[in-house]
Amino acid sequence: MSVTVRIPTPLRPFTGGAAEVALAGETVGAVLATLTEQYPALRPHLYDADGRLRNFVNAFVNEEDVRHLDGTHTRLASGDAVTLVPSIAGGTVETAQERPAVELSHEEIHRYSRHLIMPEVGMDGQRKLKGSKVLLVGAGGLGSPLGLYLAAAGVGTIGIVDYDVVDSTNLQRQLLHGTKDVGRSKLASARDRLTDVNPHVEIETHEVLLTSENALDLLSRYDIVVDGTDNFPTRYLVNDACVLLGKPNVYGSIFRFEGQVSVFYAREGPCYRCLFREPPPPGLVPSCAEGGVLGVLPGIIGSLQALETIKLIIGRGDTLVGRLLLFDALPMRWRELKLRKDPDCPICGTRPTVTQLIDYEAFCGMPAHEDRAARAGTDHVPSVGAAELKAELDRGAAITLVDVREPHEWEIVNLGAYHARLIPIGQLAERMSELDTAGEIVLHCRSGVRSAKALLRLQEAGFRKLRNLEGGILAWAEQVDPEMPRY
Numbered sequence: 001m002s003v004t005v006r007i008p009t010p011l012r013p014f015t016g017g018a019a020e021v022a023l024a025g026e027t028v029g030a031v032l033a034t035l036t037e038q039y040p041a042l043r044p045h046l047y048d049a050d051g052r053l054r055n056f057v058n059a060f061v062n063e064e065d066v067r068h069l070d071g072t073h074t075r076l077a078s079g080d081a082v083t084l085v086p087s088i089a090g091g092t093v094e095t096a097q098e099r100p101a102v103e104l105s106h107e108e109i110h111r112y113s114r115h116l117i118m119p120e121v122g123m124d125g126q127r128k129l130k131g132s133k134v135l136l137v138g139a140g141g142l143g144s145p146l147g148l149y150l151a152a153a154g155v156g157t158i159g160i161v162d163y164d165v166v167d168s169t170n171l172q173r174q175l176l177h178g179t180k181d182v183g184r185s186k187l188a189s190a191r192d193r194l195t196d197v198n199p200h201v202e203i204e205t206h207e208v209l210l211t212s213e214n215a216l217d218l219l220s221r222y223d224i225v226v227d228g229t230d231n232f233p234t235r236y237l238v239n240d241a242c243v244l245l246g247k248p249n250v251y252g253s254i255f256r257f258e259g260q261v262s263v264f265y266a267r268e269g270p271c272y273r274c275l276f277r278e279p280p281p282p283g284l285v286p287s288c289a290e291g292g293v294l295g296v297l298p299g300i301i302g303s304l305q306a307l308e309t310i311k312l313i314i315g316r317g318d319t320l321v322g323r324l325l326l327f328d329a330l331p332m333r334w335r336e337l338k339l340r341k342d343p344d345c346p347i348c349g350t351r352p353t354v355t356q357l358i359d360y361e362a363f364c365g366m367p368a369h370e371d372r373a374a375r376a377g378t379d380h381v382p383s384v385g386a387a388e389l390k391a392e393l394d395r396g397a398a399i400t401l402v403d404v405r406e407p408h409e410w411e412i413v414n415l416g417a418y419h420a421r422l423i424p425i426g427q428l429a430e431r432m433s434e435l436d437t438a439g440e441i442v443l444h445c446r447s448g449v450r451s452a453k454a455l456l457r458l459q460e461a462g463f464r465k466l467r468n469l470e471g472g473i474l475a476w477a478e479q480v481d482p483e484m485p486r487y
Helices: 009-015 028-038 040-046 094-098 106-111 122-131 143-153 168-172 186-197 215-219 232-245 297-314 360-364 370-375 386-394 407-412 425-434 449-460 472-479
Strands: 002-006 020-024 057-061 081-086 133-137 157-161 202-206 224-227 249-255 258-264 323-328 333-338 399-403 440-444 466-469
Touching (some): 009 081, 028 040, 028 057, 081 323, 081 333, 122 297, 143 157, 143 186, 143 297, 157 186, 186 202, 215 232, 232 249, 232 360, 249 297, 258 297, 386 399, 386 472, 440 472, 466 472
Parallel strands (some): 002 081, 133 157, 133 224, 399 440, 440 466
Antiparallel strands (some): 249 258
């Protein structure tokens, strides 16, 4: 009996790039056991040290969530498909209806005429849009199409939370911003762009780091919260705050060529914690800065989030409450998975244990701020600065440089002139024998995060003379060779 196991992009480096694997097995557990036997590097990503399936990995059988039925003991039939869904770092909005009715000016009637002639929207729906208040958490890749389409649609008040500045690496996907905005506050850039799109919309900016101290106050001012975050602490914070406040949470996430979309609304269906009870360990799931993202992908996923937001406001159509939409751009494939409310969910279950906002950085074991998150896990490993390493190499020190990035990153820029050797982190376990356990080894990657993880793995294998290049090849380009390209 053969079943198909569908492998998401973040896990494909551990299956040799395979997107689907045909395996034999009578239950979900048996199939996953066979999978991890065939691909041992995949096991720590699916199972914890006690052999239990991790809470941040979900298995669906033919688009059906089986965790609350019989879990990994669920029996399979020939031709079934098991889809692995790891976490990647409905209804009409009542609060909008309770406000006094707003009217449309002649100019607005003309502007929104293509909405008004649709019976599903009409004057009533457009008034609801104008009277609604939506908060965007993030003004980046997902926040860009969200802001543009919600402003164009006539959402009366759009709030944006962000504390970052525009960087040139943002411009490949964050269409709210342009070259002239590099170095500016993302909120200032977003306000200018959205006001130009629609001067009838009020833009409220909140240049703060969203925390447990300010989230309830901030989110309570809005009808709908749209999650455009790029880290797990903020994602869990947004979810919990929305559950406690009774707000819909329009969710989207992206990685490389894949995206996920849903609406988490605890009043009518599951919340984010029902799907992912806990976050993955720090460093297990790469960020977009480490793994990359196709520039057009946030446009697709963010547009779907905007669509779900508009449907919630006007009270039309079937929203994604209780459904998870998966998109894979490479094969151009959509999948829809059914989600169930978890009665044991710690925030929205029948006996909740989370009754107030907590320390989400501690809960996730990682910082929410991107700069600090990039350094997380690198503070306690032996390290060397770029300038110091260059001086040692110039003195003829016998040092083996090991680059743990991917081959396509090596092609962008590398330290081949210093005889660096490429061993991608996903191949490290099987290629350790190529390295001298008694020799001096300096590991590096793009920013120092992956190489710090690789160092810890080599330490566990008995290597002792190890150091991590602090700041990675980006630091080398900044401190040693400014002519090197940066990415």
